Amino acid sequence: MDVASEYLIDIVDRAMTEDVEDGDITTMSTVRPDVHGHAVIIAKQDGVISGLDAAALVFYRLDPESEFITDLFEGSPITRGQEVIAIKGTLAALLTGERTALNFLMHLSGIATLTSRFVKQVNHTSCQILDTRKTMPGLRLLENRAVASGGGFNHRLGLFDMILIKNNHVDAAGSVEQAIQNAYDYKTRQGLLQIKIEVETRTFDEVQQAVHLPVDRIMLDNFTVLDCAKAVQIIRGVKPEMEIEASGNMKLDNVRAYAETGIDFISVGAITHSADWLDMSMRIESL
The missing domain is CATH 3.20.20.70 (Aldolase class I)
Structure with a gap:
């Protein structure tokens, strides 16, 4: 099932506005905006992944030059302890986008996983x-x-x-x-x-x-x-x-x-x- 890019952008932008509003004051006060880093997202349960594009878009909207690296696709099985995604970008983007990206992934993957069990x-x-x-x-x-x-x-x-x-x-x-x-x-x-x-x-x-x-x-x-x-x-x-x-x-x-x-x-x-x-x-x- 395809999801229109305009729909996805709207959802991600509204989610980020809800969470960030005028700025992530914790990250802005502790991390320089020009410092880059690398992060990984790790599965803590076996399941089926969903929402990769929404999670990637969170980081792209915060840092257009960020890299979202994974060999998984929508509906891939994942296992506990697996490094499912790597992200490269500014530390500010990684820290600010972390919770929203995980919320999309965890919620949608939960639905995909339960569906697969049925x-x-x-x-x-x-x-x-x-x-x-x-x-x-x-x-x-x-x-x-x-x-x-x-x-x-x-x-x-x-x-x-x-x-x-x-x-x-x-x-x-x-x-x-x-x-x-x-x-x-x-x-x-x-x-x-x-x-x-x-x-x-x-x-x-x-x-x-x-x-x-x-x-x-x-x-x-x-x-x-x-x-x-x-x-x-x-x-x-x-x-x-x-x-x-x-x-x-x-x-x-x-x-x-x-x-x-x-x-x-x-x-x-x-x-x-x-x-x-x-x-x-x-x-x-x-x-």
Whole structure:
């Protein structure tokens, strides 16, 4: 997944403004601005790396002549103790950019790492792990890419690229049938032929309604594994080609069982909203 340079520059500049404001007074008071140095970033845990470009840009914005040296790429596996990145530049840039660069790397690598663990649980099936819109405001594209770097897939980028009828839409419209019909009529009127319609279902009755209506995917929300397997049989019995997604309370210790029911997708909010940061540190090595 590509991230536009303008988007990345905006995010990094806002992060640096937040941290530095009028200046890093500790560095300015202790280090001459013309002294150069060398630093390394070290992984303190095994995982999958993400956010290399954001971290590099932090140092480039502080010192356009800095060098960000690594043989890794987005999604590379890393191991505890590994020197993952070397940076050369002014000591002022290295010291001022350290925390912001590490924050990007640790947060995004944490998402990629957790995603990879979920993917490993289901990779013996054809089921795909999806992210959700439960992302940090302003960071969605970077977090979406971190999911992809961990082997997952992006569900939708926002409210504009898929019609996803959630429980509240169903309740607001009056029924599953009415919500789907409204969505289909709107899609037809607007000529949005390429836009898919997905509906979230909570009961077998809603599944039975949805499978006979013009939807592309049915989401099974908070179904047990046994109920999920039963719903798959119901749906496949009517429309073998229907896409089926499960969501709700997905964890590393149950996602395998859900995947083995025959569903196509499992959406996991936790891979973005609850991923532990992957610990790393930066060390100044030489002047």
